[in-house]
Amino acid sequence: MALVLMAGALVWALSEVLELLQGGFTPLNSGVSAVAFVLIGIGVWALWRERAQNRLGQAGIAMLSIGMVLFALVAVQVMSSGITSDAEIADTPIFLLSGGLVSIGALLLGWWLVAASPFPKWIGAILVAATLFTLAVAFVPAIVALQPVSNLVLAAVLGRLGWQLRSS
Numbered sequence: 001m002a003l004v005l006m007a008g009a010l011v012w013a014l015s016e017v018l019e020l021l022q023g024g025f026t027p028l029n030s031g032v033s034a035v036a037f038v039l040i041g042i043g044v045w046a047l048w049r050e051r052a053q054n055r056l057g058q059a060g061i062a063m064l065s066i067g068m069v070l071f072a073l074v075a076v077q078v079m080s081s082g083i084t085s086d087a088e089i090a091d092t093p094i095f096l097l098s099g100g101l102v103s104i105g106a107l108l109l110g111w112w113l114v115a116a117s118p119f120p121k122w123i124g125a126i127l128v129a130a131t132l133f134t135l136a137v138a139f140v141p142a143i144v145a146l147q148p149v150s151n152l153v154l155a156a157v158l159g160r161l162g163w164q165l166r167s168s
Contacts, residue, residue, distance in 0.1 A: 002165035005043025009159030012036035016148045016155065027079045034075035040158060041068035046165050047109075057112035063105030070098035090138070099138075106131040106154070119164050126157045 015036055018029035041064075048061050074095050077083070089095050106127055113124025130153040137147045 001043055001046030002162045003043075004039050005046055005162035006159050006166065008036050008039025008041075008043050009155045009162060011039060012155040013152055013159070016151045020148050025078050025083055030075045030079040034072040034079070036155075037068045037072040037075060041065045041072070043162060044068070044109075044158075046162070054112065054116055056108055056115075057117065060105045060107070060109030060112055063101045064109055065105070067098045067101030067103075067105055070094060071102060074098055103131055103135055113161075118168070119161065123157055123161055123164065126153065127161075130154045130157060 011032060015029045015032040018032060019025065022029060044061055044065050048058060074089060074092075077092070077094070078089060083089050110124040110127035110131065113119055113127060114121045115124075117124065130150055134147065134150045134154065137143055137150060
């Protein structure tokens, strides 16, 4: 499962680079994103089986996993509809639900990683900071162009968490 999380993080980073290079959503980067989100949604469960023994960590894992799988559905919707920007998808119910679950799940997981996990605390701190920045982007239009960078940081920290799981 740790390898699945690492693969998902790598594929997510690839999709963000594609989005940056292509200037927005395309069927290609949306398809790559869908694969990444499913892999992360599955891979994050490695934490449950191996480490998460408290309710905070478990809630974060479950919410992040469900939210990521729902984000895969958003990516498929983008692929099939020709949507090219965040603004066109951001108000849809599935985007709001998946975004809420991923955000709350990542914050809970990050907090658990900082407060009570056997993993390096910096992983949780970066997860919390990147999630808060991603939420800020949603409310501050002047920094919306930084969303892919924030997503790259989130992908990197999830990949590092997978690496940490694999080597422990």
